[in-house]
Amino acid sequence: MLLRGMEKFAVKPKRNHKILMPGAISDNQRVHLHQFDQGLILSLGNPFQELDTAVAYPLAEAQMLELLGADARAFAQSQFTSDVTQLVNGKSQWSAWLDANGRVRYLFALLQVSEDQLFAWLPRGQATNMAAALHPFVFRSKVRIQPLTDFSLFGLGESGHAPTSNSTEQWSLDLPGTHPRQVILTRREAASNFDERGFDAWTREDITCGLAWIPEQVSGRYTPSALGLERLEAVSLNKGCYPGQEIVARLHYRGGNKRGCMRIHVETEEIPIPGTEVMIESVPPSGGSILYAARAESTGCEALAVLPLDIPESAALLLSTGARIKRLPIFPANPSMVTA
Numbered sequence: 001m002l003l004r005g006m007e008k009f010a011v012k013p014k015r016n017h018k019i020l021m022p023g024a025i026s027d028n029q030r031v032h033l034h035q036f037d038q039g040l041i042l043s044l045g046n047p048f049q050e051l052d053t054a055v056a057y058p059l060a061e062a063q064m065l066e067l068l069g070a071d072a073r074a075f076a077q078s079q080f081t082s083d084v085t086q087l088v089n090g091k092s093q094w095s096a097w098l099d100a101n102g103r104v105r106y107l108f109a110l111l112q113v114s115e116d117q118l119f120a121w122l123p124r125g126q127a128t129n130m131a132a133a134l135h136p137f138v139f140r141s142k143v144r145i146q147p148l149t150d151f152s153l154f155g156l157g158e159s160g161h162a163p164t165s166n167s168t169e170q171w172s173l174d175l176p177g178t179h180p181r182q183v184i185l186t187r188r189e190a191a192s193n194f195d196e197r198g199f200d201a202w203t204r205e206d207i208t209c210g211l212a213w214i215p216e217q218v219s220g221r222y223t224p225s226a227l228g229l230e231r232l233e234a235v236s237l238n239k240g241c242y243p244g245q246e247i248v249a250r251l252h253y254r255g256g257n258k259r260g261c262m263r264i265h266v267e268t269e270e271i272p273i274p275g276t277e278v279m280i281e282s283v284p285p286s287g288g289s290i291l292y293a294a295r296a297e298s299t300g301c302e303a304l305a306v307l308p309l310d311i312p313e314s315a316a317l318l319l320s321t322g323a324r325i326k327r328l329p330i331f332p333a334n335p336s337m338v339t340a
Contacts, residue, residue, distance in 0.1 A: 056154040056156050056184050057154060057155050057198050058152060058153075058193060058195055058198075059154060059183070059198055059199045059202055060153045060194050060199055061149075061151070061152060061194075062121060062151035062153040062185050063121065063123075063124075063125040063147070064120065064121055064122075064147065064148040064151045064185070065108070065145065065148065066118070066119055066144075066146050067120070067143055067144075068118075069116055069142040069144050070116055072117060072118050073112075073115070075141045075143045076118055078241075079137060079242055079243065080095040080242060081095055081098060081229070081234055081236060081242060081245075081248070082234055082235070083236040085239070087112040088112065089115065091111075091112055092111040092112070093109075094107070094229070094233060095108060095109075095120075095234055096108070096224060096235070097130070097133075097243070098224070098242070098243050098244030098245075101244065101247065102245075102248055102251075103220045103222060104214055104219075105130075105133065105214070106120075106122060106126060106214060106219065107122070107214045108121055108130075109173060111171065123211070124214055125215065126215075126219065128147045129216065131145045131146055151185055151186065152185075152188045153184070154185075155181065155195075156184055169187040170184055170185065171184070173185065175205075176209040176211070177205045177208070177331070183202075200294050200295050203292070204295075204297070206304075207294060207302050209330065210228060210304065211304075212227035212228055212229070212291060212304060214291070215275075217274035218275050218289065218290075218306075221275075221306075222306050223247065223248070224248055225248075225251045225252070225259075226257060226259040226260060226306055227261060227306070228261050230252070259288065259307065260306070260307070261306055261330070262307050263302065263305075263328040263330045264278075264304075264305050264317065264325050264326065264327055264328060265296060265302055265303075265325070266300055266302075266325050267324045267325070268300060268319065269299070269301075271295060271301050272301060273293075276319060276321075277320040278290065278307060278320075278325065279317070279318055280311060280316075281315060281317070281318065287308055287317065288305055288308065290303045290304070291306060302328070
């Protein structure tokens with residue numbers, strides 16, 4: 001239920017959804033659009049999260065991209081890794097845009113608003129960069145690509161501050177976590193006072209669950225296999241051609257991927273920037289790099305890093321700054337939460 005003025009959100013996704021999170025098997029399509037008095041709530045993913053008493057609190061500006069026009073779907077199908085032909089109005093899927101070498105430039109949730117309108121939410125930003133990078137590929141396609149600057153990202157949890165906007169365009173997306181959580185994407189009437197501590201906590205949960213969001217500094221570095229995007233059902237292996245498709249297929253069918261995402265704790269109070277080098281002692285050259293990081297609840301920082309899969313258990317890891325690193329487990333999907 002969505003209350004007047006958006007003081008509180010209480011979202012109960014239907015029980016026939018499938019979970020969208022690393023480690024789960026999903027058709028990446030079973031989402032539903034709910035109509036309420038004041039707007040639209042799109043529930044994605046985990047159907048077993050109960051948020052009856054949840055309150056939304058502002059996290060950050062939501063980086064959104066719009067594809068509008070008669071050829072919007074066809075253009076997205078030819079460029080992105082997911083099978084856009086499977087989308088219908090009010091449904092969504094995780095997707096990515098690769099370079100010609102099969103490296104991930106952008107990772108996003110692709111939402112079909114209508115037959116000629118798609119939204120893409122980029123969790124770590126770059127909407128303006130993505131719009132500029134896509135424009136040279138439009139040619140004669142009837143599609144307009146532009147970033148949207150009037151969306152905010154709200155977290156939905158057990159405590160926080162209610163949104164102040166009375167927007168009539170809102171979407172709720174379930175994300176995996178150690179506790180029930182959702183994000184609200186809403187069009188705002190004015191700038192919000194964002195909760196920096198809340199955003200740090202939200203980022204830690206993303207790291208805990210191994211969600212390989214792509215900041216600008218690491219765009220174009222890693223393949224979908226190294227980032228685990230197949231677990232998000234963000235990659236189609238039978239939809240036909242798109243940039244980097246041959247590399248994706250070769251790595252899937254013939255193997256050869258040697259890297260993966262790992263959650264780490266870094267003994268430093270300075271948050272490592274994306275792209276910071278991670279070294280493995282006595283194993284030259286360097287091992288990998290940080291995708292993104294957040295301050296830990298106690299001391300140091302937590303981060304998601306792309307590292308070789310065959311690191312010996314006894315091998316010591318450290319940043320290029322000398323800060324020591326401890327490997328941590330990624331929060332697994334609960335198989336019982338996946339419906340048939």
